[in-house]
Amino acid sequence: MIFRVVCNNKKGLAVSDSLSRRPARTPQSPLAAKASVAFASLKRDIMLGELRAGEPLTELDLAARFQCSQGTVREALLQLQEEGLVRRQGHRGTQVSACTVDEAVEMFRVRQQIECNGMARVMRHKSRSLIPDLQDMAEDMIDAATADDELQLAAIDRDFHRRIFRDADLPALDPILHRCLVHNHRFKISRSIGTRDLMATALRHRVIIEAIGEGDMAAATQTLHHHIATIVDFGPTLFPDAEQ
Template sequence: MAVESFSSASVTELVPRQSSRRSHRLFVALQKEIVLGVLPPEKALTELDLAQRFQCSQGTVREALMQLNEEGLVKRLPNRGTHVAPCNADDARALLQLRREVECSHLDRVMARADAALHDDLHDLLNAMRNAARDRDEYLLSVHDRAFHTRLFEAADLPLVAPILTRCLIHNHRYKILNSQPNRALEETAERHVPILGALEARDVAKLHDLLSHHISTIVDFGPDLTDSGTTE
């Protein structure tokens, strides 16, 4: 199976590209399999096997694996090869707390820069989440969900901080998906973003802070409890 046919163009285009088109398609295909658990934690990956599977060069595979390594989804160690990264509760808890700190500490900057384009983009992403949920496409739902939070934070205009949030988001979603019960309420996941939009449109920073903090803390409503006390801030 050629890599071009493995990942749909629409999904590939939604994920920011940092490499050649061919390696980016492979990166997205492997990201999807890691996030959904098709490639489980600690699974060994070899460039030769992946090149044969996706009918591409080992150079293309190497480039995709390097990007996955930067995202923290694989571990590439000298003399030990490449393995899918672990996915444990301690890491997930730390990343969840870090994500909440990043997203909720700069909402005054977000509100000051919020404009019609931001509102339109967030509404479009909400509708995209709803469509993915109705199609039972959990990976596509996670892509749009991550894009929603990334787009909201972009308004803070803190480009050096944004990659930290991006990393937190991918690992939060991976942990949730790998540990959630089957047949999770995907449509409810999408609708959880509606109150956030309402507070943003009302230009209520305090309410937006409370809603977003609660939203992040209770991401585990659909998976294992990662909070220490079961309460939110």
């Protein structure tokens, strides 16, 4: 089931993960609508670093902020917990999770293994809609880059990689990949706001589409490996064989 989470960033553009792992309640449910608003707003603040690691998030305060019940806030916090953006620790309450270099390195390594191992299956079972879907997302990334909207670009980027992996037909691994992608982008955004070339980031996805379209499994896997390995320059210890 597709669930689109939408919020407004500072530039007024929508931010979404249209392939969210968590199934939506019925669209008519007021609880689901309010929980989506709270989830999207809090996710935006965490991704942009406006809510810092360790900052407490109390249900009572958030219910007042979003003018909703504590049950609605709890639903939003559970979604954030699933994405690894908050930690809920019983009597200690809920806090924004850390975004450390050590975790980022491991998340990149797990992501690389999942995606690159999945590429062989993608190339054997590639759906007819894969390339058109990826081309549409690549254009959307260019639009986000033109608007200087890093958060929206990252959201579409996640959709792009999860769309590729969907053709691998390994749905049990998608939640793990999704969390890796969210953490990767949070780490990268936290260290690059105002300094990253967003258009270059958007355009570098084209080579992945070309490699998949050419049908060469080895080349497509290597292209994806290089793409992931060069997202952030951690130095030679992360992926020693990658060209930095």
